[in-house]
Amino acid sequence: xxxxxxxxxxxxxxxxxxxxxxxxxxxxxxxxxxxxxxxxxxxxxxxxxxxxxxxxxxxxxxxxxxxxxxxxxxxxxxxxxxxxxxxxxxxxxxxxxxxxxxxxxxxxxxxxxxxxxxxxxxxxxxxxxxxxxxxxxxxxxxxxxxxxxxxxxxxx
Amino acid sequence: xxxxxxxxxxxxxxxxxxxxxxxxxxxxxxxxxxxxxxxxxxxxxxxxxxxxxxxxxxxxxxxxxxxxxxxxxxxxxxxxxxxxxxxxxxxxxxxxxxxxxxxxxxxxxxxxxxxxxxxxxxxxxxxxxxxxxxxxxxxxxxxxxxxxxxxxxxxxxxxxxxxxxxxxxxxxxxxxxxxxxxxxxxxxxxxxxxxxxxxxxxxxxxxxxxxxxxxxxxxxxxxxxxxxxxxxxxxxxxx
Numbered sequence: 001x002x003x004x005x006x007x008x009x010x011x012x013x014x015x016x017x018x019x020x021x022x023x024x025x026x027x028x029x030x031x032x033x034x035x036x037x038x039x040x041x042x043x044x045x046x047x048x049x050x051x052x053x054x055x056x057x058x059x060x061x062x063x064x065x066x067x068x069x070x071x072x073x074x075x076x077x078x079x080x081x082x083x084x085x086x087x088x089x090x091x092x093x094x095x096x097x098x099x100x101x102x103x104x105x106x107x108x109x110x111x112x113x114x115x116x117x118x119x120x121x122x123x124x125x126x127x128x129x130x131x132x133x134x135x136x137x138x139x140x141x142x143x144x145x146x147x148x149x150x151x152x153x154x155x156x
Numbered sequence: 157x158x159x160x161x162x163x164x165x166x167x168x169x170x171x172x173x174x175x176x177x178x179x180x181x182x183x184x185x186x187x188x189x190x191x192x193x194x195x196x197x198x199x200x201x202x203x204x205x206x207x208x209x210x211x212x213x214x215x216x217x218x219x220x221x222x223x224x225x226x227x228x229x230x231x232x233x234x235x236x237x238x239x240x241x242x243x244x245x246x247x248x249x250x251x252x253x254x255x256x257x258x259x260x261x262x263x264x265x266x267x268x269x270x271x272x273x274x275x276x277x278x279x280x281x282x283x284x285x286x287x288x289x290x291x292x293x294x295x296x297x298x299x300x301x302x303x304x305x306x307x308x309x310x311x312x313x314x315x316x317x318x319x320x321x322x323x324x325x326x327x328x329x330x331x332x333x334x335x336x337x338x339x340x341x342x343x344x345x346x347x348x349x350x351x352x353x354x355x356x357x358x359x360x361x362x363x364x365x366x367x368x369x370x371x372x373x374x375x376x377x378x379x380x381x382x383x384x385x386x387x388x389x390x391x392x393x394x395x
Contacts, residue, residue, distance in 0.1 A: 004266060006158070007269050009164045010267045017226045020175060021223070021225055026222035029197065036190075
């Protein structure tokens with residue numbers, strides 16, 4: 001145990017070293033570490049926020065999807081209804097048209113028939129006249145004709 | 157005026173080496189992904205910081221924590237000089253023309269007492285700074301037995317003993333451990349010089365002591381650092 005000036009020298013060296021650490025070593029390390037801690041904390045918070053917003057977006061998504069599905073179903077329904085309406089009206093129109101055609105055809109046929117009848121009648125009368133002429137020219141029975149004429153006269 | 161040049165020179169070289177090394181890392185410290193060296197320095201930083209924060213409840217970053225880091229690293233590295241084999245190193249120092257050169261500054265009581273005395277002055281300085289000169293003197297005379305005037309002498313005596321014993325125990329604990337370690341290495345070396353059985357036993361025992369010494373070196377540096385922090389914290393926070 002021989003204490004001497006070494007003691008003072010070591011104490012001075014000690015003081016200088018502490019001062020150096022205090023000024024130049026500790027602060028930059030502290031700053032770097034604290035900044036990193038803050039960055040990590042911020043990152044974690046951001047991740048949490050992102051997760052939350054993702055959840056919200058997913059919810060929104062699901063809701064809008066549901067809405068869209070409902071809408072599309074509505075549209076499909078409307079379209080179906082409209083299509084059946086169109087088909088119905090087309091059917092109706094077609095039927096009407098058909099009826100009209102049938103009616104006109106019928107009337108035409110009637111007209112044809114009438115004309116044919118008229119023609120036939122005319123021809124029959126001419127035929128009858130010619131026939132009568134022929135018969136008349138061949139045999140005239142005065143008695144018979146007289147009877148017939150008399151009968152006709154009686155009926156009048 | 158006597159100066160142990162070996163202690164002073166070795167202490168300064170080791171101090172510049174150890175503090176300078178972490179200064180080089182701290183200078184370029186980034187808050188983004190650290191390099192492996194920075195991660196290692198941050199490991200030490202975190203260790204010191206957590207130890208100090210457990211004891212001292214004030215703004216530790218202005219003084220106490222940096223001081224603790226300095227003490228820990230410096231004392232650790234000075235103690236670690238003990239790992240260098242004394243016989244080979246004495247040959248090396250002899251080659252340089254340095255005879256009887258001791259390379260473990262902490263096995264010199266002047267070094268440890270110098271450090272302890274530095275801490276002692278800091279303790280008084282922070283005590284007065286935290287409580288005012290009046291408060292500090294009041295505590296000196298009125299603790300631990302009370303403020304009655306007839307217990308003042310007892311209080312004063314107690315505090316005097318405390319203030320004297322703190323640097324003594326602080327410094328002699330470190331000095332004793334490191335000095336004893338070195339003496340045992342020397343004794344084992346002397347035993348090895350006695351013959352074949354001496355070489356055999358001293359090498360086995362020397363290996364065992366060296367392994368145990370790894371623990372002592374770190375443990376004593378840690379204890380010295382912790383006591384520094386405790387003394388400074390106590391000075392600021394009162395009894």
